[in-house]
Structure formats: structure tokens, C-alpha cells
Amino acid sequence: MPQGKLVRILGYYIDASYIEGIISTFRKLLIDIHWIYGRRLNNSGLYEIHVLVNDHPNLKFAILDLSKTVGIEKVEIYDKYEEREIVINNSTTFPYGDECKNSFILHIPIYSGTSTYKRGELYGENISRSRCISRYNKE
Amino acid sequence: MLIGAELMVQSLIREGTKAIFGIPGLSNMKFYDVLYDYTKNESIKVILVRHEQAAAHAADGYARASGFPGVCTATSGPGALNLVTGIATAYWDSSPVIAITGQVPLSSMGKLSFQEADIIGIMQHITKFAIRLSEASEIPKWVKNAFYIALTGRPGPVVIDVPRDLWTRNTNGVNIPQAPSIMGYNGFRYRAGSEKVKEAISLLINAEKPLIIVGAGVMWSNATNEVLTLSNLLNAPIVSTLLGKAAIPHDYPLYLGMMGYYGRAEANQAFLESDVVLVIGARISDRTLPSPKDIESKKVIMVNIDPTDIEKQSFKIDVGLVGDAKNILKDMINALTSLGKKNCKCEWIRRLIELKEYYEAMYYQDDGKGLKPWRVLKTLRDVLPKDTIATTGVGQHQMWTALFWDVLKPRTFITSGGMGTMGFGLPAAIGAKVAKPDSTVVNLDGDGSFLMTANNLPVAIEENLPVISIIFDNRVLGLVRQVQEMFFNGREFSVDLGYKTDFVKLAESFGALGFDAQSYEDLATAVKKALRENIATVIRVPIPRDEPALPTLPPGGSLKEMIIRASRKTG
Numbered sequence: 001m002p003q004g005k006l007v008r009i010l011g012y013y014i015d016a017s018y019i020e021g022i023i024s025t026f027r028k029l030l031i032d033i034h035w036i037y038g039r040r041l042n043n044s045g046l047y048e049i050h051v052l053v054n055d056h057p058n059l060k061f062a063i064l065d066l067s068k069t070v071g072i073e074k075v076e077i078y079d080k081y082e083e084r085e086i087v088i089n090n091s092t093t094f095p096y097g098d099e100c101k102n103s104f105i106l107h108i109p110i111y112s113g114t115s116t117y118k119r120g121e122l123y124g125e126n127i128s129r130s131r132c133i134s135r136y137n138k139e
Numbered sequence: 140m141l142i143g144a145e146l147m148v149q150s151l152i153r154e155g156t157k158a159i160f161g162i163p164g165l166s167n168m169k170f171y172d173v174l175y176d177y178t179k180n181e182s183i184k185v186i187l188v189r190h191e192q193a194a195a196h197a198a199d200g201y202a203r204a205s206g207f208p209g210v211c212t213a214t215s216g217p218g219a220l221n222l223v224t225g226i227a228t229a230y231w232d233s234s235p236v237i238a239i240t241g242q243v244p245l246s247s248m249g250k251l252s253f254q255e256a257d258i259i260g261i262m263q264h265i266t267k268f269a270i271r272l273s274e275a276s277e278i279p280k281w282v283k284n285a286f287y288i289a290l291t292g293r294p295g296p297v298v299i300d301v302p303r304d305l306w307t308r309n310t311n312g313v314n315i316p317q318a319p320s321i322m323g324y325n326g327f328r329y330r331a332g333s334e335k336v337k338e339a340i341s342l343l344i345n346a347e348k349p350l351i352i353v354g355a356g357v358m359w360s361n362a363t364n365e366v367l368t369l370s371n372l373l374n375a376p377i378v379s380t381l382l383g384k385a386a387i388p389h390d391y392p393l394y395l396g397m398m399g400y401y402g403r404a405e406a407n408q409a410f411l412e413s414d415v416v417l418v419i420g421a422r423i424s425d426r427t428l429p430s431p432k433d434i435e436s437k438k439v440i441m442v443n444i445d446p447t448d449i450e451k452q453s454f455k456i457d458v459g460l461v462g463d464a465k466n467i468l469k470d471m472i473n474a475l476t477s478l479g480k481k482n483c484k485c486e487w488i489r490r491l492i493e494l495k496e497y498y499e500a501m502y503y504q505d506d507g508k509g510l511k512p513w514r515v516l517k518t519l520r521d522v523l524p525k526d527t528i529a530t531t532g533v534g535q536h537q538m539w540t541a542l543f544w545d546v547l548k549p550r551t552f553i554t555s556g557g558m559g560t561m562g563f564g565l566p567a568a569i570g571a572k573v574a575k576p577d578s579t580v581v582n583l584d585g586d587g588s589f590l591m592t593a594n595n596l597p598v599a600i601e602e603n604l605p606v607i608s609i610i611f612d613n614r615v616l617g618l619v620r621q622v623q624e625m626f627f628n629g630r631e632f633s634v635d636l637g638y639k640t641d642f643v644k645l646a647e648s649f650g651a652l653g654f655d656a657q658s659y660e661d662l663a664t665a666v667k668k669a670l671r672e673n674i675a676t677v678i679r680v681p682i683p684r685d686e687p688a689l690p691t692l693p694p695g696g697s698l699k700e701m702i703i704r705a706s707r708k709t710g
Contacts, residue, residue, distance in 0.1 A: 012322035014270060017259050024264060044322065064447040070268040070288055071323040119327055120446040121461065 004034055005055045006081045006109050007063065011072035013045040018071060022049060025066050029058035035107060046073070052083075052107065067117035074118045078111040079125075143275030144173040144306040146313060147239065150282035152177065153315070156210050158184040158573045159239075160197040164214025165254060166241025169306035186573060186602055189594040191218050193566035195225020196592070198236045200570030203385070203553045204528055204578075206359070208235040208289045209570055215241045215303070216254030220261070224560055227265040229296040231557025232382060233355060235289035236296040238262075242271065244304040258300045267295030275308040279315050287319035291326040293445040294359055327444055331460035336470045339417070339440045339458045344478070346415035346438070348487045349375040352398070352427075355382035355556075356420015356444060356464050363549045365468035366419060367391060372475050374484040375417070376491050378406040380427045381541055383420070385552040389545040393488075395495065398698075399427040401538040404501075404690045405494040407698045412490070413437060420464045422448045424557065430697035442467050501703060502542070509683035510659065512539035512611060518659045519581070519609065520545050522666045527551060527579040528571045532564035532588025535617035538688035540583045551578075562591030568606040569599055579670065582608040587616045587636060593645065599675035600650040606676075607669045609662075610642055613682040621687050625702070626694055646677035654678045 009022055019038065026033055031053050038049035053059065067075040087094040089103040116123045141149070147170060151159070163171040177183045188194045191213040198209030213219045219240040229236040240262075242248070243255045262269040268288045270281055278301075285297040343349050351370055357363060363386050370377050370393050378398040379387055387394050396403035398410050410416070415438045421427065422443070428434060431453045440458045441449050449459035460467050505511050516539065525547045531537045531554040546552040553571060555563040568582035582589075589610050599606050616634040623631045646653030654665035656678055669676035690701045 015259075015273075017263055017269070017271075020260065021263055028264070046322075061451055064450050068292075068327075068445070068447055070321060073323045119325070120450070121328075122450075 003055070004052045005059060006078040006083070006111070007051050007053060008076040008078070008114070009049045009051070009066060009072060010074050010076075011047060011069075013040070013047045014071065018047065019049065021069060022051070022066065025062050025069070026051070026053055029056070029062045029065075031056045031058055031062055037107065050109075063117055064120050068120040074116050074123070076114040076116050078109055078114055080112045082110045084108045084110060140309050140311055141313070142169070142173075142306065143278055143301070143308050143310065144169045146275060146278040146310060147282065147301070147306075148173045148177050148183070150279045151210060152182055154282060154286045155207060156183060158186060158201065159210045159212055160186045160188055160194040160201070160570065161212035162188060162191055162194065162214065162218060164218050164241065166215035166243060166303045167212055167218075167239070167301070167306075168214075168241075169303075170212065170239065170241065170301070184573065186569070186598065188566065188569075188598050190592065191221030192225050192562065193569070193592050193595045193598070195222045195229065195236060195238065196560075196563050196566035197570030197573070198238070199225060199229045199232075199234045200530060200553055200567030201574040202229070202234045202236055202294075202570075203567075204550055204571035205574035206361070206550065207574075208237050208286055209574075210237045210239065212239040213241070214254065215243050215258070216256045218254075219258045219300075220256050223261060223265065224558075226262060226296050226298065228555050228558040228560040228563060230265050230267065232555065233294045233359065234296065235294040237285050237289055238296065238298045240298060240300045241306075242300045242302045245273070245302045246304070248302065258298065262298040262300075265296075266298050269298040269300065271300040272302065272305055275305040276310045276313045278305075279313060280320065283316050284319045284321050288321065288324065293356075327446065328461050329466060330462045331442075331467050331470070333470070335458055335460055336467070336474055339460060340471055340474045340478070342415050342438050342440060342457065343373055343375070343417060344475075344482070346375075347484070348413045349373055349415045349417065349484070350409055350413035351375050351377045352410070352416060352418045352421055352423070353377055353379040353383040353386050354419065354421020355380070355385065356442075357383060357386035358420075358549055360420060360444070360464035361549075362419070362465040362468055363387065365465055365472060368472055369468055369475070372472065374482065374488060376409055376488075378402075378410060380421045380424070380556070381554060382556045384541065384546050386420075386549055388547050388549070390547060393491075395491065397541045400429055400692050401541060401688060401690065402427075403542055404498040404701055404703055405491070407690070407701055408494050408498075409491055411698055416440070418442065419468070420444070423452065426556070428698075429692055429695070433698045498703075509686070510680055512536070512682060512686065513543040514659060515609075515611070515662060515680055515682075516540065516543040516583075518662050519583075519666060522663045523581060524579050527581055528553065528568075528575060530554065530564045530567040530571060530580070530582045532582075532584040532591075533559045533561045534585040534588050535613070535621065535686070535688040536583060536585035536588070536611035538618070539611070544583065561588040564588060565592050565599075565606070565608060566595050568608070569595065569602075569604055572599075572604040572606050580606045582606055584608055584610055585617065586610055586612040586614060586640070586642070590636075590640070596646065596649040596651055596675065596677070604675065605669070605673045607666065608677045610677060610679045611682050612642065612679050613684050613686060614638055615684050617684075617686075618688060620684075621691075624685075625691075642677055642679040652676040656680050
């Protein structure tokens with residue numbers, strides 16, 4: 001299982017350059033990406049993108065740069081991150097390792113808190129997990 | 140009912156655009172067709188440059204001279220690609236440039252169409268923001284947003300890519316936005332907390348050897364007066380970055396000049412000896428502080444509108460003040476004034492005077508072997524008005540100008556700092572002259588740098604923009620030659636430009652005045668004639684091939700390793 005830092009980016013999609021811009025921020029700072037998961041959260045074009053990246057000396061630069069990028073609402077870093085992986089094929093869930101054709105591997109983050117960056121500044125740390133579902137409507 | 144091109148022109152005019160620099164082509168032709176009507180009633184001026192790189196540099200020069208975004212345009216493919224160097228230059232130096240690029244029609248995109256290039260894919264990495272429009276009705280919104288993005292926080296360039304079919308598309312009932320609306324962008328904070336301000340003041344009051352480092356942020360914030368007031372209250376000397384030269388009148392007695400890689404020795408030495416450093420509107424690049432070790436023992440206060448510049452430093456910032464320099468400095472001045480403390484710091488000031496006199500005696504020498512750059516610049520300063528705007532190219536002449544050109548008014552020094560783009564000087568001067576037609580504009584250039592964009596000389600002639608180009612002509616790519624001589628065992632290679640180029644004939648062939656100044660008196664006479672004739676002019680000033688740009692540092696060196704004399708070359 002890859003080790004690294006899990007980063008969540010919330011921002012507004014205009015076209016696919018939004019995703020390119022996020023990825024290239026890591027690329028420019030020589031940070032490798034292990035996996036990406038993203039989806040649209042609402043009709044205003046709010047997107048959530050998770051990336052698992054190498055814990056690189058340049059990572060702080062990347063987070064700061066991303067957080068001040070036009071269109072990015074905020075960037076969160078998951079602290080003390082671990083992950084659990086499950087494999088899904090149609091409606092069936094398998095334990096990780098039982099990978100089969102046409103299956104998806106989902107990386108489920110397990111974390112104790114997040115640090116949030118907005119407009120180039122650390123805005124606070126959140127150790128609550130209780131708003132995981134309901135927050136999507138508000139953001 | 141308006142078509143997209145009309146919406147674009149009206150939107151730009153509504154935001155205050157008075158000039159556009161560019162070249163028409165297939166994909167921005169309808170834009171030009173509409174501009175034709177608006178130039179007839181003088182609502183807007185359209186300047187035809189001779190290469191799109193110059194359009195971006197001219198827009199940049201316009202922005203830096205005026206404080207307002209400069210606008211450039213190019214057609215799709217090669218036209219837009221030629222803007223790239225100029226846009227990157229503006230981004231590195233935090234200059235608000237807005238580029239309107241034509242694009243192939245939506246239906247042709249991504250298919251290797253004629254003159255197609257993925258401009259968003261390229262530009263998004265060298266701009267603050269880049270957007271490709273999908274609907275003509277989006278034009279007013281994104282033009283308003285572009286100006287807002289370009290000017291708020293750390294300024295920077297914005298690109299709007301317009302597919303050709305949108306220029307002609309009819310629009311009905313388009314809302315003209317009164318305010319910008321960008322999801323996920325709302326600028327940066329504009330004030331630091333009072334506790335932080337008090338912390339900073341406390342450090343400065345208790346400092347024995349305080350020093351202020353000024354960057355371009357002071358110019359963009361119009362905070363020159365506040366910096367001078369603070370310097371005066373604290374008895375703190377000022378040094379600047381290369382771009383920060385534009386913010387400080389050099390006749391201020393406590394200004395020591397530019398510090399850094401090619402900085403003035405007294406400025407570098409004062410920095411090394413200081414105990415508390417107040418950095419205002421500067422990101423402290425590797426050019427200003429080549430070795431972070433030089434700052435490690437100091438207390439550092441940093442004022443910057445971009446919080447990431449405070450967070451990113453490899454050295455410790457004791458107090459970071461995020462916000463607009465002018466507002467923060469006003470708060471600091473109020474706090475200082477209310478304390479009513481003023482320490483003469485006589486020892487520190489005495490030491491600075493000593494440093495200044497010691498190094499000036501070293502710089503201002505003339506062995507009579509050819510024209511000396513410092514004396515050329517002094518001659519020019521004596522004959523040019525106080526508010527003359529000086530632009531530069533990149534190379535040795537730029538370093539001589541950084542060392543010896545006295546900026547006497549804010550926003551009158553324009554150079555390519557972060558990107559170090561050769562060829563910047565002439566087009567930037569053209570842009571500055573459009574922005575400030577009543578100011579004298581002089582392009583202090585090198586022969587190598589000037590020749591990179593000299594094809595724009597006819598722009599100055601045809602548009603009646605009487606910029607004066609002074610060419611420090613040593614027939615060599617001097618800075619590269621100097622590095623080869625000093626640090627590559629004298630293996631000088633691929634730097635000589637030959638002796639056939641005749642700058643006087645070149646100028647005359649474009650309809651400009653040309654002079655060959657063989658003495659300081661010739662130079663003064665030529666400048667006076669250029670001012671009198673009020674026409675674009677090129678004045679060639681011969682400089683000995685081996686004239687060095689000093690002080691400098693060895694590669695990877697610290698400010699403690701300054702090389703001050705040519706005789707101190709290392710092998």
C-alpha cells in the first residue's frame with residue numbers, strides 16, 4: 001500500500017484545465033502522485049479531488065500554491081493518515097487483494113483530523129469526522 | 140443585439156482599457172474589425188507591434204508605468220505562442236497583463252487545425268489565471284473578472300482565449316456585471332492584526348542595526364511615502380531588490396541601493412551587518428539572497444500581500460504581516476509615533492556612511508580606457524528629466540543600470556527581474572510611453588538584448604512614440620562572457636556578436652534618429668537632440684568588451700563572498 005500524504009482539494013470546475021492545474025502543481029514541484037479520486041459535489045461546479053502524494057520536502061509549497069490558485073476554495077491535508085482499501089465489482093464488495101476484472105479499488109481514508117489552507121494561509125485544524133456526509137450541501 | 144467581438148471591446152473599455160498592443164490574424168480578426176470603429180472615435184488606441192512577444196512586453200511596460208493592467212492580443216497558434224515569453228515575464232514580476240488570444244473555432248479544437256495551439260494548457264502554468272470561453276455571453280463577466288484577478292493580491296497576468304466563432308456569435312440579453320464574481324477566489328487579507336504590528340515594532344525599536352528591504356510590492360501598493368516615513372522614524376537604512384528600485388527615490392539619504400547577486404557592495408554589507416530586517420513587498424528570491432545562511436542570525440519581519448511568500452521561506456520569519464504594504468506601514472507608523480521613541484542609532488548610521496564612501500571610491504574610477512558605464516549613466520541622469528522612465532534589457536547593461544542609475548520618482552524603473560528576459564527593454568519602453576505620453580522614456584539596453592526585439596523600432600516611429608534607446612555596445616553577450624571568463628576558466632565561446640552591425644544605420648533604416656556617441660559629451664548632445672526632435676532615437680555607446688559588471692558572486696556563493704574588483708577573479 002503506498003505511503004504518503006492525502007490531500008483533499010475543493011474548488012470550482014470551469015473546464016478540465018481545473019484538474020490539470022491541480023496535478024501540474026504537484027508535477028512542477030517534483031511530487032509524485034499515487035492515486036486520484038475526484039467527483040462533482042453540487043450544481044455550482046464544486047469539485048472534490050483527493051490525491052495521495054509523496055510526503056516530499058516541496059509538499060508545503062504545493063499546498064500553499066494550490067490554496068491560492070484562482071478557483072480553489074480550500075485545501076485540506078489529512079493528518080496521521082492511514083487507508084483501508086476495498087474492491088468493488090458491480091454491487092459486490094470484496095476484501096482488498098481479491099481484485100478481479102472490471103473491479104474498482106476504493107481507498108478509504110482513516111484519519112484523526114485535517115489542516116485546512118485557504119488563500120495561502122493555514123486556517124485551522126479540524127479533528128471532527130461527524131460532518132462527512134452533510135457538509136457537501138453547504139460547501 | 141451585440142456580437143461577441145463588440146461585447147469584448149465594450150467590456151475592455153468599460154474596465155478602463157485605453158490601449159491594446161497586438162497583431163491581427165485569422166482568429167482575432169473580427170475583434171480587430173470591431174476595434175476599427177472604436178479607434179475612429181478614439182475610444183481606444185490599437186498599437187501594431189512587429190512580434191507578439193513585444194505585445195506582451197509593451198502591455199507589461201504599460202502596466203508597470205501606470206499601475207493599471209496592460210492589454211495585449213494575438214491570433215491563435217503562433218501568435219498566441221509568441222506571447223508566452225512576455226506573459227511569463229509579467230508573471231514572474233507580478234505585473235497585471237491581460238492577454239486576449241484568438242483560438243480556432245470550437246468545432247476545430249483538438250484536431251491539429253490550422254494555427255491551433257492549446258493555449259490554456261500552456262498559459263495556465265505561467266499566469267495567475269487562464270480561461271477559454273465557451274459562450275460569447277460570458278465575455279463581459281470574464282473581462283471584469285480578469286481585471287479583478289490581475290490586480291488583486293499579488294498582481295499577475297490573465298489570459299482569455301476566445302474561439303473564433305464566438306467573436307461573430309449574436310448575443311441577446313447579456314448581463315453586464317457590476318462586480319466580479321469568481322467562485323473560489325476572493326482576494327487576500329488586507330490588514331495584519333494589531334498584535335502582530337506591535338511585535339514588529341517592538342523588534343524594530345529594540346534593534347541596534349535595523350534594515351529595510353524594499354521590493355516591487357511597495358510600488359504596487361503605492362507605499363513609497365510610508366516606507367520613507369518609517370525609515371526616518373527608525374533611522375533604518377533602505378536597500379532594495381532589483382524591482383524594488385522602482386519604489387524608492389535614490390536621493391533619499393538612507394537608501395543604499397540594490398542588494399543581491401549583482402547588488403551594491405554597501406547594500407550587501409549593510410544587510411550582512413544588520414540585526415533586524417524588515418522586508419516589505421519582496422519575496423526574497425535566490426537573486427536577492429543567494430544563500431539563506433546570510434539571514435539566519437537575524438530577526439526578520441516580513442510584510443507581504445501574498446501569505447505564501449511568508450510561509451515558503453527557507454529561513455525563519457519572526458513576524459509575518461499579511462496584507463497591503465501601505466495599510467500595514469500606516470499602522471506601524473501610528474504605533475511608532477504613539478510611542479514617541481526615536482533612537483538616533485548613531486553608530487549604525489556612521490558605519491553606513493563609512494561603507495558607502497568606501498565602496499563608492501571603488502566604483503567611480505575612470506582609467507580613461509573607453510567609456511565607463513557608471514559615467515555614461517551619470518551623464519544621462521544629468522541631462523534627462525527627473526521623472527524619466529527607464530526600461531532595460533537583460534545583461535551587463537542591466538546590472539550597471541541596477542547599480543548606477545538613480546531612480547528619482549516611483550514607477551520610473553522597469554526591468555525584467557525574475558525571468559531575466561532579453562529583449563524586454565524596447566517594447567516595455569513603448570508600452571510605458573503609451574501609458575505616460577508626457578514622460579521622457581529611455582530604454583537602457585545592451586547590444587545583444589536590443590537586437591532581440593529591435594524589429595519593434597518602427598512601432599515607435601509609426602505610432603509617434605519618441606523613446607530613446609541607449610545601446611551599451613560591447614559587441615558581446617557580456618554577462619555570459621564574464622561568467623565564462625571568471626568561472627569557466629576563460630573559455631569564452633559563442634558570445635561574440637561581431638563588428639559589422641551599424642546601430643546608426645539600423646535606426647535610420649526604420650526612420651529613427653541614430654547617433655554614435657564616442658564621448659560623454661557626444662552622449663549628452665545626442666540625448667538633448669533626441670529630446671528636442673521628439674522622435675524615436677537610438678544612441679550607440681561603445682563599451683570595452685571586457686568591462687565587467689561588478690560586484691558579483693561566485694556560483695552558489697554567499698553575499699560574504701562578493702567579488703568587487705576584476706582582479707579578484709577566481710579560476
